[in-house]
Amino acid sequence: MSTDVKTPQVQTQPSQVDAKGIKLPIYMDNHATTPMDPRVLEEMLPYFMEKFGNAASRNHSFGWTAEEGVETARERIAKLVGATTKEIIFTSGATESDNLAIKGVAEMYREKGNHIITAVTEHKAVLDTCKRLEKYGYRVTYLPVQKDGLIDLDDLKRAMDDKTVLVTIMAANNEIGVLQPIAEIGKLCHERGVVFHTDATQAVGKVPIDVIKQNIDLASISGHKMYGPKGVGALYVRRKNPRVQISAIIDGGGHERGMRSGTLNVPGIVGLGKACAIASEDMPQESCKLAGLRNRLRDRIMGKLDEVYINGSMEHRLPGNLNISFAYVEGESLLMGINDIAVSSGSACTSATLEPSYVLKALGAGDDLAHSSIRFGIGRFNTEAEVDYVADRVIETVERLRELSPLYEMAKEGINLKDVKWAAE
């Protein structure tokens, strides 16, 4: 057996470098996932081959060492969100955390009631979980959103009744970056004795989340959205004022205080912890920098193109998010034209189901603008040079595609496209 263990080098992928020193392709889709921060990888590596023990092995140093790594991570996550370590459980990711929170509360509080409130713009991990509960006889209210993407607190108040056991509203939206009024929602819930869960996947590490100040009872956290590893996440479960209890959805040994059985993904957890520690330190300057880059991108694009619409509130928004519709140009064709840049679109053509983005539809913009939308997710590793390059490529592609577009032609002729009777396919 070889005792010579080589430490793998962190390698950057080979890619083209253009004249301005920009590496292509450019990644600007940080809401889909994020590249791992090298500091996170470095923190994780020892836990694969040296400190490889099962954190639940109580009887030997391999287990204790692994457990130490886990508990350090737990502290770092708790610190980032203002919780105590006993309130953080590890999962396989935010999707599982959402499932656990919603199903766990529904089952635990079923004597009290069977009504759940959520919003139409939630992630599928929340919506599909709610749909499943509807099949089991739960009643779910899907709150609409206003034009800016925010829910109306009065709608929430009116929807709550004596059978409501859970409100689940995401802190930040993955498509339009909009930030919901979490503290106010939490306050309403606490006044009425309703449990409040927030899918904080896109928010944690990007904007301040404080479970006490924001009256949060449960919060889902994801590693790979904050420069950490994929396949790991966490769920914050409040223990005081009020104490919230959830039924487990995975059985098998009672790990994580009986709430989530299964051997812990120690390297992943260590990575998630490090990602949180970095965010705790860097968040203020980083969010300022990202907002600056995002605004630069927006201003450069809107300075050169007309009929460009931002989807969702600019005021209550993640610093790195920009979601824009380019009238008369279809999203997928735009992506094809900027194929050295990684972003995503709300167009039906880019989805497997040919349905346009339901989040954009909920804003009331109209399917045609949903088809024309692009989501930019600026992140920690994007630069000003990249932002300028992206803006210029978008501008030139939109201009080219508008020359190709019958809709642009008709609009320039003064035809109101809403008045046209379109032929059925």
Add this chain to the structure above:
Amino acid sequence: MAYSDKVIDHYNNPRNVGSMDKNSADVGTGLVGAPECGDVMKLQIKVNPETNVIEDAKFKTFGCGSAIASSSLATEWVKGKTIDEALTIKNTEIVKELSLPPVKIHCSVLAEDAIRAAIGDWKKKQTAEKPVAAEAK
């Protein structure tokens, strides 16, 4: 989703982009699709009234790369054909030529519809202009 080389070629070098005068007697205009569906194609043909040969074709499309390629290809294929020959163009041939995946077949269907709509429009103009006794439409 990987695009075929031909789709990429049509996207980067679309053939026959532009507009004709839709009021002209020998121009047929087909406008199909709808913005809410994410696909709108305008295909125009210029037909020689004596020979019924499509002498020129132009297109403009709002849609994905496959839609742009399908309509660009359609203008290439109708040029030089007679009206009747152009009516035999099938969407399945477009799918084959561009190697469209199943999820993009509807783009080829729309292109076939655009050809027919342009021809239909031209035909309507021909019957309207005949100074014979008015035909029931």
